[in-house]
Amino acid sequence: MPNATGKIIGVNGNLISVEVEGNVALNEVGYAVVGAQRLKSEVIRIRGNRAEMQVFESTRSIGIGDRVEFTGELLTVELGPGLLSRVFDGLQNPLPEVAEQHGFFLPRGVYMAPLDRTLKWQFAPAVAPGDTVRAADTLGTVPEGIFQHCIMVPFHMRGSYQVVSIAAPGEYTVDTPIAELKDAAGELHQVTMVFEWPVKRPITHFAQRLRPTEQMVTKVRIIDTFLPVALGGTYCIPGPFGAGKTVLQQVTSRNADVDIVIIAAVGERAGEVVETLREFPKLTDPRTGRSLMERTIIICNTSSMPVAAREASVYTAVTIAEYYRQMGLHILLLADSTSRWAQAMREMSGRLEEIPGEEAFPAYLESVVASFYERAGLVELNNSKKGSITIGGTVSPAGGNFEEPVTQATLKVVGAFHGLSRDRANARRYPAIDPLDSWSKYKGCNDPQRTEYARDIIFKGNEISQMMKVVGEEGTSISDYITYQKAEFLDRVYLQQDSFHPIDAAVSVERQRHVFELLFSILSAELKLENQEEARDFFNTMRQYFLDYNVAEWQSEQFKQLEDRIRTLLKSKQIGIDPVAKELVASTD
C-alpha cells in the first residue's frame, strides 16, 4: 500500500491542517514540503479526510496547497551502540554534527542520522546457530565506553526465532547484518546492530516489575538522609524560578550513583545545557575514573527551539533509557522541566480548539503525566538480571504555586516530593528543599528512627520560631530556645550544602552516616546552657566548627582533628541525653 499524501489547507502557528488522500494513522509522521525543505510533522488529529499535524519546525512561509508526504511510520528513535555521551535534540538529531555542517544556527528541515554509520564496533557473539531467541534477547555484545552494550533481537519482532547464522567476532558498522533469524513460518530475517522503536510506546520486554527498595544515592545530604529516592523510583522537584531546581539537577546528574544518566533539557535555557555539555567531558566519574560524559546522554530541546519537538523530547529520552535498561543497567532520567512539556501540550490543545481544562491545560494532562512517570521502575529482565529507570522531573509551577495542575498531576504519581521554597532560596539556604513540606516514600541511608528524631527537631524548631515572633526571645523558655537553636544548627550544617565547594558538593553515604551520628549526638544532648545568650554563643561556635568540618577531606588528619574539637566542645556543656533518644539508641544498637 503506498503511503498517503496530502495538501495543506490551513496554517495556525505550528499546526497545519492537511487534506489527506489515502490512509493515515494517529501519530504518523509526515513531511511538509516547502520549496526545497521537508519539515517533519506528526498527525495529532484526524477528522474525515482532514488531518491536523504539529510541525516540529518553524512554519514560516508554508503556503496553502503545499504538499505533505506521509511515511506510514510513527515517530521513532534509533536504538543501537553509540548513543552514550552524545547530544541530541528532541527528534534525535545529533546537535554537534549539525553544528559541524551548518554552523551557529539550527537550520530548518535538516535531519541527520543519530548513530555514526562509519564507526566500527568490536562484536562478540553470545548465541550460536540453532539457538532459539525472542525479542530483546542478547545476540552479542560490543564494548561501548565502560559498558558491554548488548546487541538485542529488535523489540518489534514477535514470537520466537531460530538463529540461522551469527557474525564471527570482529569489527562491524551498525548497519552490517550480524545475524540471520528464522521465524516459525520459516521466513528469514536479517538483523543489524540498530533498529527503531516508536517513542510513545513503552518497552515492556521484561519478566516482571519489582518494587523499588534499594536507595539511589545522590550525595546530597538532605535527599539521601531525609528525602531519599529509590533506584527505579520517581521523584519531582517543583519550585518557583530562582529556587535552584536546575543546579540541584546538575549536581544530581554529576554525583548520582547509577550507570547512565540521561538529561532531558525540555524547553529550558540553552545556557544550562551548555554548562553540562562543556563541563562533563572534563569531569571524572568517581565510580569509573573515566570522563563523566561517557555515562551521559543529553536530549536537549531548549526553549527557543520548536515547541512540538519539545513534546517529543521527553519520549525520546525515556525510550533511550528503556533501551539501556534492557541491558541490565541502572538509568537516571532527569527531565527539566516537565512543565514546559505540559505547556507544549497546552499550546497544541489550544490550537486544536479542544475544550480546555484547568488553566487551559488539556483534560488528558494527568493521564499523560502519569503514563510518563510509569515508564520508570525496577524490572527483572528475561535473563533474570535487574535493570531500572529512575525518573526525576522538575516542575515549574506558575507563580510558584503548587496548587496548579502540572504539580498536582505529578504529585499523584511520584514516590518522593522535593518541594523547593522561595523563602529558603531568598535566605540562600541551598539546596532550597523545604524540609517541612517535602516527603518521600522510600527508605534512606540512615536509621529511620534517628532520622525521624532529627526531622522532629526541625518541626519543633519551626513551631518555636513562629512562636518567638509573637512572644519574643525573652518570652521563650531556655529549653525551647535550645531546641530552636538545634533546629537552626541542623539546618545550617546538614540540610544546607554548598553545591560549588569541591568537597561539600558530594558527600558519600559513608560520610553521611558518620556525620549524621555525630550530629545526632549533638541534637539528642541535654545541654547545660544558662541563658539565651550562652546558648546562641555555643551554637554559633559549634556551627563554625561543623562548617569547617564539612569541608575537610573525608578521614584526613584535619577531619579527625576538627571532629575532636566538636566532641570536646559538646562534652564541655553536655549533662545528659534526651530520654527519648536514649531509648531509641538502646533499641537500635
Added chain:
Amino acid sequence: MRKVYSRIEAIAGNVITVTARGARYDELALVNSAHGQSLAQVIRLDQDKVSLQVFSGARGISTGDEVRFLGHSMQVSFSENLLGRIFDGSGQPRDNGPSLEENLIEVGGPAVNPARRIIPRNMIRTGIPMIDVFNTLVESQKLPIFSVSGEPYNELLARIALQAEVDLIILGGIGLKYDDYLYFKDTLEEGGALSHCIFFVHTASDPTVEALMVPDISLAVAEQFALQGKRVLVLLSDMTNFADALKEIAVTMEQVPSNRGYPGDLYSQLASRYEKAVDFEGAGSITILSVTTMPGDDVTHPIPDNTGYITEGQFYLRNGRIEPFGSLSRLKQLVNSRTRKDHRAIMDAMITLYAAYLESQEKRSMGFRMTDWDNKLLKYGGLFEEKMLDLSVNIPLEEALDLGWEILAACFTPAETGLRSELIAEFWPAREAVS
C-alpha cells in the same frame, strides 16, 4: 508581479482577513488605505482566507482597501550605517535620516545550536556593588529588571549602559513613554555613547502591533553584529508591553487564553526572544537587559512569572534600590570564583546577616527587648544599606569586597559571621582599620 487584493472581508481589532491565493505563513503585505500605507503580517491561513495583523493598526482601514503581498517575511537592513541611528518599530527612521534598504537580513531567524554555545566567562563590570558583588552581570546573560511602575528602572538601565564595558548598545523601546525615550537619548548623548548605539523605539503613542516587532528587529541586528565579533548589549524596555500586545492579538484571533487572558504560548514567545542572548564561539556576544514592570507588584503575574523561568536571574528594583532578596544572577557562579576568593563567601554571609537584621528590625518594631545580638545586627543593617545597597554607590568590585569585610568587622566577631576560618584569617581587617 504579485497580485493585489482589493477586498478585505473582515476587520477586527488590528487583524484583517482577505481572500487570497499563494500567501505564505509569516509573509508581509502592504495595506494601502486612505490614511497611508502600513505593513501587515500573515498570522493565520485557513483555506483561502488569510488573516494579517496590521502594524499601524486597523483603525480607518476600509473593506475596499488594497492589500499587496510582498513575498518575504520581516526584514531589516544591516550595516555599520545603523550606528547612531534611531528607528521605529517597523524599522523606519524616526530621526529624519535616510531610510536604509541595503543588505536586508531576516528577522526572527532560527535558534542557535546549543552545541555551538560556550559557557559564559566574562563578567561585565558596572561599578554598582549590588550588581558586581551580589548579582554579578555576565556577558551573554539575559536578565530582567522586575519593577513596579514609577521606579527608576530606565535610569538604572541607562546607567548600566553607560558604565558597562561593551562594544555596542541596542535599545529596543517597547511602549516607551516619549519622555523616557528622550531621557535615554539625552543621557547616552551626554555620556558620549550615542555613536555606538542603535535605537529601535516604539513609543506608547505608536500602534500596538508595531511593539511586537521591536525585540525581533533589535535582536536580529544584534545577532549580526555579534557574529562580526562585537560584544552587544541589548536593552529592552518594557517587555510587559510586548506581552500585552501578544495578548491583544491572541484575543482578537479567538485563541483559548491560558492564564489571565494571556495566550498559552507566552512562555515560548518570550523565550524565543530572550534565548537570542548568546556567546558565540570565536565571535562576539549578546547580553540582554530588559525591564518587566510587574502589574500590581505581583511577581506571580504571568508576565514576570514566565520571564523569571526564562531568564538567568532577575533584579528586583524596589524603593529605588536593587532588593538583596529575590534578586539573583544565575550565572554569577561562573565568574565570581575567579574574581577574588572571598567573593562568594562575602556575598553569602552579608545576605544571610542582612536577612537576620530584617528579623531583628521586625522584632524591634513589635516592641521586643533587643539583645546584644539584635543590636549588632541593627548596626550592621544600617551600614549595609548605606554603603552597599544604595544605588548611587559607584566603586569597583575589589573595593566593594574590602568594604564588605570592614562592615562585618565593625559589627561582629569573626565567629558570628559564619565565614570559614581560612578566609577570616586572610581577610579579616586588623582592629585599627575598623574604628
